[in-house]
Each structure stands twice: as structure tokens, then as C-alpha cells.
Amino acid sequence: MEPAGVDGQTRRAVLATSAAVGSVAVAGCISGSEREASDETGDTDPYTVSMAPVGEVTFDAVPENVFVTFPQYADMMVALGHGEAANTLFSPDMAGSTMDAFYDHLEGVDLEWEGLSNPLEQGLVEEELYELDSDVHFLDPSYVLTTGGDWEEADLDEIAETIGPWIGNFHSGVHSEPAEAYTDDYEYYTLWELFERVAAVFRERERYEALEDVYDDLRSHIESTLPPENDRPTAARVTLEGEEFYTYHLNESGFWQADTRPLGARDALETFEWSDDWGVLDYEAMAEADPDVILHLWGITPDYSIESVRERLADHPIGSDLSAVQDDRVVAGGMRYQGPIMNLFQLEMTAKQLYPDHFGEWPGHTTAEPYPEIPTDEQLFDRQRVANIVTGSL
Template sequence: MADDSSGHEAPTRRDYMKYGGVVVGGGLLAGCAGQSDSGSTPETSYSVTLSPVGEVTFDTVPETAYAYNPHYADMAVAFGHGDAIASLGAPDAYTTSMNYYYDAVDGASIESEDLRAVWNDGVDKELFYDIGADVHFQDPCWLTSFTENWDQGDIEEVRENLGPWFGNRYSREYTQPPEGCREGYRHYTLWELSEQVAAVFREEERFKALQAESEELFSTIRANLPPEPERPTVGLVVFSDDSFRPYELNNPGFAKAHLRPFEAQDAFATSDQTYDENEGGRIDYEGLLEADPDVLLHSQGISGFFDVAAIRETLENHSVGSELTAVKNDRVYSSGTPFQGPLMNLFQLEMTAKQLYPDVFGEWPADGSEDTYPEISADEQLFDRQRVADISNGDI
């Protein structure tokens, strides 16, 4: 933090908002009860429970972990076990989005060349034997429904010969799992799921410390939201093939954990158009202009999949796209990824705060062409980078 002339620390924007408004009480993001009060590695076996896999027993803390989606890798990095991650579905694209944020956290990184690519026109079971993981961070219900060559027998084979499954896929969009998995299936918040992954690594204390930082940020945001009539209309989309796939802004599921707390108005929900984001519906330029959001957010804009700076230029040069209010007012932004763990969520909350409410939280200083999280002065930061890095590195 910057020092003032008297030698005392100057108040940051985070401090100003924290103490300048009514702070929401703690516990809003609290998850389910932790598995242990100790952050040390036990010498005996321990169990962690997660739907739909049930109670899973570990003899030792996993040293090698399979992951498909990056939020599990982000959880491992957050709790000091990033080196355990051996795979991702698409390492190049996923690590691009992760390292975008990690560049701002001392000691956090993940390299694509160290990871095996899981997806290659399917998921090859032999890859699991090649990796030899102690735990598989993937929902088996999703794997058997998403890939034709997997059935329950394959799931049991991997569990018995290699290591347990530990994943919950359908909490991300808060959707129903496939038939055969629905009875008793539980949906978790981001922090509930993170707590269980922390328990797998016996890092309950790091989880508690990091969750406390998240609760403070959440309270700061909630205490400083403008009155509802002053909040912008927001359109969340993905642009490809010269059309737009609209997404709901405030629906449940941790995919929207960086958007929902801001309670902005969903531009599509207030228009005459109806859609289901899980059905993959699309709209053209005219359809987007009909909704005409004040702010246009491109989902997964922070990734290796999309070039939002180029997309913005395409909109500016299009006869209809150039008429959009968000384009005219230069409010087309790269938005975060729905595949977010606890570290990524902190940054994505700060990023969204600045994109939606710059008059309150400060301007978002990036245009979508950057490869790393933009440098934000200490007085404009909404959470303490060094504290988060210390927690991740074990200095609780």
C-alpha cells in the first residue's frame, strides 16, 4: 500500500468501501462443515464425502491428481498442491486463463507442458493408467454421459485399479445429472466444493483463511452496490460464427459466482426473447440490438478460446453491431470463465465489479488484448494480493 506523508498507510479503495458503508455480516459464503480442524498431514487414513461419489477414504494425501476442468486445478493451487495436478481437458487454453490471474499471485502458476491433455476426440481410458493418479477430480456421471466409450464398468475399473473419483459436475450450472445419477445428487456452491477438495489435501486451515478473504470481498461488494434502478442492463454472450449465444446472468450454479453477487439487470430477461442457455440457442445482431444491453460481457473472454479485442473491433465495424449501446459507450468487456476455483473467483469478482460499477469500484483498465491480469494500484485493489499469496503458500 502507498504511504501518506505522515508515514501511515493511505486507505485503499477496498478500505474506504469496507468502512464507508454497511458491511454485510460474515458467513454468506460459508460452506458445509470441514472434515478436520487440523491443517497438518495425518498419519492415518481419513475420509471425505462428496455427491455423487459418496464417502471416499484416503490412506495418504494425494501426490498425483487427474483433473479435467480447471476449477479443480485452481483449488489445488489455492491450497498449495498445484504440483499434484497432472492433466486438464485442454491444457493450453485452460492454463492461459489460469495464469492470466496467477501472474498477480506470488508463487502461483501452472504450466501446460507439465500436463496431459485429457480430451482428444474423446477420453481414452489408457490415459488414466499412464497418469496413475491417486485421485480423479471428475464427476463420473458426466464422463459416462459425455463420452460414448465409457460405462459404469470403466468407472469402477479406474476406481479399483488406480484411485477414487472425486468430482461434482452439475453444480456448475445447477442442472440435473443424467438418469441414474439423480437420486440424492447434491448441488454445491463454489466454496462448499472447494472445502471438500481442501479436505482431500488436508488443507482445512488454508481453506478457512482463503474463504475469510472471499467473505470480506463479498461483503465489500454487497455493501457498496448502487440502488437497483441505477444498475446497468447486462448481456452475457459468446460470439462465434457471426452470431451470439446468450447466457443467463443471475441463475444458480457456481459458473455465475463472479456475476450473480452484483444483481445487475439481465438484458435478455427483460426483452421479449426467450431462451435456455443449456439448449445452445443463438441470436443475430438484430436480436442483440433488440435487447441492447448497457454492458456486454463476453463469457470465457479470459481464455485461449476467444480474442475479445478482435470481437469488439468486429462489432464496431458492423452496421448493426455499431449501434449497440455497449459498443457506443466502450463497455464491451472480456468476462471471466465459469470454470473458476477460489483464486480465480477472487479476481473475477474484482474484475466484474470494475466493469459493471466503475464509478464505485474503479475503472477496469484492460481492453481484452492483454495476456495477464492488468496492474491495479494498491488503492484501487478490492482484495489483498499478498495475503492471498501467503495463504496459498502456507503462511496462514
């Protein structure tokens, strides 16, 4: 049921979906015709972008008012020079502060997140979507259906038709199962494949390619510098909550692991299995795994104090015996909701935390402080190069 006063007909001339939300998506990378539309046509010419599970979406102009949920999309928009278009942000105090911690090292790069509302704080509210009147919604409709509430596929179609389309792909995070309505249309993407499609939305092919070159250089350097597998530490990616550890696999597919999988550490939790997006283990199970390094997910965000985590582990009768605790290798990990800029910093951070002898010492992180200063000759990617790409001064 749509709010009173809203015309049921498609009323946005700027944007129009060329397929219903549940339509079959075009497989593979962005096609040559889409690249040409992004790079060679004028601003008033329609262009098409495809992302599973929504399929093809046709835009008549670059979006200027964008509904943003998880911060990977906000980071992508900043990277493409369109951060100002965001009208919402999931957990803005946490996500915004964390992105600021990275952006502080990039001249001229920032996100004005103060004042943005959290669109998922009370669950997705239809009335708020109409009030925001967004040109596009960066949220996977499958996510909406799998998180409960009263939403149905028809409601999602109505929003796409009367306000603006959905574009998002949540289940690529850990290759989880989509909602039944989208099972046939779903496709899993890497972080940088998702970024490519978001870049197509904003017609920013050149910025995307320039940043991908930075990533490729960093990835190549990491892969050529890694020690033999037998010489790599065991590591566990966890979040400590009370007496339990929320756990993740380091090397599984999905963009949630985009800052750990390329580093190829031995997963201390490899033998543990769980059916949800993450597992939950107690101290006894963690002692059984006994990782050399504990990467505390969200540790670089203001919501967790890595100093407090270390103290709690050291004060626990089982935790104090963990090798990572005794060897002072409990470190602040990044965010799983990472866009391209965040991914560059988090790859550098994790490389130094896991392999200080190969990538230089990690100087440590202080809660609520920016990403630490790293000497220029020990940085794994060029900050100025990234800043120039983002600000358009390359």
C-alpha cells in the same frame, strides 16, 4: 475391458473408495468428524471426504498424483498448495495461460502447466487413465455419462476400484440435469462449497478457511457498495461465434455465475429461455435485448481477442447499433471454469466493468497480457494476503 497386464483386484493401498461411484452421498457441509480428520490426525491416518454424486471416499494419504480436468480443480489445488500434483489439465494452453494472468500478481504462486496433456481432447480414454495411474480423478462421473462415448457406470466403478476414486461435480455449473444413474444422489454446490470438499481431500482446512475469509470480505464489500437495483446497468454474458451469440444468464444459480451473480446487474437476457447449459441468439435477438454492457465470456483467455470482438461488432450493421458497442462497454469477461483464486480476480474485474463509479475504473485488458495492474488503493482484495495463504507464509 481393462488393458492387458492390469490386475483386476484393488491394487492401490493409498486410496480406496468406501462407496461405489453411484452410492448415496452424505448431504450438507463437511461433518465435524471429517474436519477433525483433516486438522488433527497424522498423515498416515485414513480420512473420509464426501461429495455428490460419488458419496464417501476414504483416503489413506494425501493424493500426490492427480487427474485434473476442468481448471477450477487446478486452481483449487494451487490455492491449497498442491498444484504440483496435477498430471493433466483441460485445454492447458488456454487454461494455464489464463491462470498465469492472475497468478502473475501473487508472489510465489504459479502452476507448472506446460507439458500437461488435455485429458478430454479425444474424449475420456480408459487406457490413458491406467497409464496415468492417478491417486484421484477430479471429474464428475455423471459428466462422463452425459457426454456420449462408450462409458458405462460399471466402467467408472472399475476405474474407481482399480486405480483411484472419482471426485467431481460438473452439473453444479448451471444446475443442469445429471445422468440418470446419478439423479437420486445428486446435490448442487456453490463454488466455495466445492472448494471446501477439495480442501478436505488435501487436508488443507486452514488454507481453505483463510481464503474463504478473503472471499467473505470481498463479497461483503461488494454487497455494501452496490447501487440501488434501478440504478444498475443491464448486461449480457455472451461469446460471439460467427453470426451467433452463445448466451448465459447472469444471476442464475451455479458456479459458472460465481463472478456475475454477486454483482446483481440486470440481466438483459432474462426473458430469453433455453434448455441446454447455454443458449444461442442471433444479432436480431441481441438487438432486442440491447444490453448496456456486454461481458464477453472467455475474453480474458488467449483464445479470444477482445479487440477483434469489438471490431466485428462495430463492423456489423446490427451490432454497431448496440448500446454497449456505441458506449464502448464491450469488455473481456472471465472463464466460467473458475476456482477460488480466479473467482477473486474475476469478481473484482466484473465489479469494475459494471460499476466503475462505485468500484473504480476497469483499466482494460490486452489480449495475451496478464491481468492489468490496478493501483493498490483501488484493489478490491489484498494480493499479498492471498499469496501468503497460498504459499503457507501467512
